Amino acid sequence: MPAGKRLARALMTAGCIAAGAAVVAEPSEKERAGINRPEAAQQLPPLRVEVLDGRRFRDIESGTVYRLHGVDTCAPGQVARLGRQPWPCGTVATAWLVAATLNRWLSCATVREEAGEQLARCASASHPDLAAAMVRDGIAVSLPATGIDPEIRAYAAAEREARKAYRGLWASTFQMPWEFRAGRPDPDRVARQERPR
Template structure:
């Protein structure tokens, strides 16, 4: 019995030492060996929605903005014929529905000061921003110089526009134009 226990403990100790050696080799590869410099994957997030394109990690309180899209402001409306509908509220509702009680995996595209622009996925959405564009609750944001272009986003918006989905079935002011008008009038979104 004691001999079996000693053999078992020896096997466990050898396994632990072998694993520790493999980890040390991965962390400090010998010179001349290429190893890609990949970013560490961010842990999954649970979020609370701030507006149609921003949310806050409930653990760290870090605010994230979905990259490449823009949505109506909270008080903005679109018009379908003579009927007004709250396109800003619809964008918030869409994002809440997509993220409520759901883990998000986000990848940082860029950071501007305190603003973290991300692309995010969940079990139900392979790309939240692309799905918002496809459903017509968001529009493409004019790209800043040097920003990466995402062809799938342009295609998703074109598909929504062609099918008259969401905003594309209505008359509305483009969010970027609305924001510029608000800035010119001294207001903030």
């Protein structure tokens, strides 16, 4: 069969399928009640950001604060030790995020709001998933599963790979960031509470 006839037949078949799909009626309100419709993550327009620490940044236009979902990094002021040499892992995490976001547009999908911040998964042209890249480089650690969030398997696998290669934090002795933060006041939350209204 000549190529022109094959193309015409394929287009006609596709048109029939599309027309048949258009005839399918929308489910009634009663039928919709039994259908699971997961809430899609809210996709935001691209944004430019100001980095606050190794896992959080602020949209420079709206002032909205975003925190990377599924990972944690050393807190500001936190130190790791490579042998007997201390190094500022919190500062290194912040510097990594600055280098990854400076003069770049970010696209973020909000998972939910938590403590006045948008918990989100974000990407740039050079990093399809910022959090995954941080974990792969040994700059961030994957968060364990909680009652609210399951473990993100891709992050856990990237962490195993970074550990095996002794990348970043995994070449050093360090305290897990959530344990380091436990019992320490969050300076940003304290500042927000002390602001005059």
